[in-house]
Structures are given as C-alpha cells and as structure tokens.
Amino acid sequence: MRKIGLLIAVCGFLTGCARLDMQDQPKYKPQRPSEFFADGRSGRPEVEGTIARGNLDEDTALYTGKDEKGVDLEAFPIPVDKALLERGQQRYDIYCAPCHGRIGNGLGMIVRRGFKQPPSYHIDRLRTAPVGHFYEVITNGYGAMLNYAAQVPVRDRWAIIAYIRVLQLSQNANASELAADVRGKLPQPGQETAEQKAALKMQPLVPGDSDFHNFPANPATPAGVPGAFGAGANKPSNQPERK
Numbered sequence: 001m002r003k004i005g006l007l008i009a010v011c012g013f014l015t016g017c018a019r020l021d022m023q024d025q026p027k028y029k030p031q032r033p034s035e036f037f038a039d040g041r042s043g044r045p046e047v048e049g050t051i052a053r054g055n056l057d058e059d060t061a062l063y064t065g066k067d068e069k070g071v072d073l074e075a076f077p078i079p080v081d082k083a084l085l086e087r088g089q090q091r092y093d094i095y096c097a098p099c100h101g102r103i104g105n106g107l108g109m110i111v112r113r114g115f116k117q118p119p120s121y122h123i124d125r126l127r128t129a130p131v132g133h134f135y136e137v138i139t140n141g142y143g144a145m146l147n148y149a150a151q152v153p154v155r156d157r158w159a160i161i162a163y164i165r166v167l168q169l170s171q172n173a174n175a176s177e178l179a180a181d182v183r184g185k186l187p188q189p190g191q192e193t194a195e196q197k198a199a200l201k202m203q204p205l206v207p208g209d210s211d212f213h214n215f216p217a218n219p220a221t222p223a224g225v226p227g228a229f230g231a232g233a234n235k236p237s238n239q240p241e242r243k
C-alpha cells in the first residue's frame, strides 16, 4: 500500500516537472501583491492623463454646452444643417415628444394622462434661453424631468436642440415671412381641418375625462408584476428603492 502511494507521488512529481507550457511562466494573478513594485501592487495604475479610446472629451463647448467661464453657450458648437435638423426631429419625437408634445407645447401624451406638465417651449423665457441651457437640461435633468444623458449621445442632444429652435420658430413665425406658395397653403382662420382644430384645443386630461389615468396614484404598472419597480409595483419590503 505504501509503495503504491509513493509511486503516485513520484508520477505526480515527474509530470509536474515535465509541463513546460505557459502555465509555468512568471506572472501575477489579479489582485495579488507584488514585491517588484515599490507600492506593492501588481495591478498598475494608468499613466496619468490616459484616456480610453473614444473618450477624449477635450471640446468643452461640445461636451458641456458651456464656454470656458462656465456660461451657457449662445451659439451651437457644431454646424447646423438640414441633416442635423432631421436627425433632431427624429430623436425629439422619440425622447421628448411623449411629454413635451410634437410641437413643444408641453402637452405630450404622458402629460395629458396626468404627468407633471412642462413649460411650453414657446414661452418667452425658453425662446430666449441660450442653447447651452437646453443642453444642460438634457444632460443633467431639470426639476421633475430626469436627464437623458444615457439615452441621447452628445451630438444627438445638439440635433434635438436645433430642432427645438425650429419648433420655436414655427410657432412664432409671421405668415408674411413665408414664401407665397407656402402661405397659400395655410388654413384661413375658421377653415382649419378637424384635426387642426383639435390640436389648437389640446389640453391636459382632467380627472373627469374617460381615459385619464391619474398617474401615479393609479399607476399603469399593476401591483404584483414580477421585476417591476416604481409606483404600483409590489416590492418585497427588503428590496431597496431604485435611485
């Protein structure tokens, strides 16, 4: 019995020595200490000033919407052309219109169903607000509005802002500034289509309206939906509130 044990030990020793592959190279395993470096760390910190590929945010105006003094930009930091406006329209309709409405009057469908009503983009304060203010709101949120930094990349934020300027112009334009053929297509007062009339009268729903949902007192997420968070979700008491 003793002999067999010895034989196994010897075989193990021999095969162990015979392995001349990468397993035996000198290396550090993650998080192991090192005697080679003065600070004792085997994982080396990045050289100061290292920037990951694609993260060089050196254009302060573009990335913060502010000038060197930290003041909101008055002018766009990128050229505004038709392609940018079209992109902005598309992104606006996806990310902003649900609350701010397709024309920016603050009566998007979520608001009409009871969410806090944002100000119209057509009030004087927002018509004269610098573009940097809009960038700030999208990037960092504003009051009851969460930020859209994760959903909307930097250039798309500027595209959306350019489109908001289009909306602002469209709601305050003087008909006499339009080309004659376009002016001819405007409905005369009292001649609006039913759809146009409805748009003019659009208001947030009030509790008496049939499809008013009274968010969030009566939320769309029914209690007990597995994995659902937020108002109405049936959270186990030990589950922390999501921030």
Ligand code: HEC
Residues within 6 Å of the ligand: 092, 095, 096, 097, 098, 099, 100, 110, 115, 116, 117, 118, 119, 133, 134, 137, 138, 142, 143, 144, 145, 146, 148, 152, 160
């Ligand atoms: C879920 C609804 C919602 C969405 C989506 C939303 N907003 Fe808002 N927004 C609000 C509300 C509510 C306010 C008013 C916040 C307050 O005053 O507390 C607001 C305010 C604003 C303001 C006005 C800030 C001021 O100075 O008064 C701007 C500008 C704005 N939003 C831009 C945007 C843009 C651009 C998008 C799309 C990227 C967007 N919002 C998407 C709800 C929303």
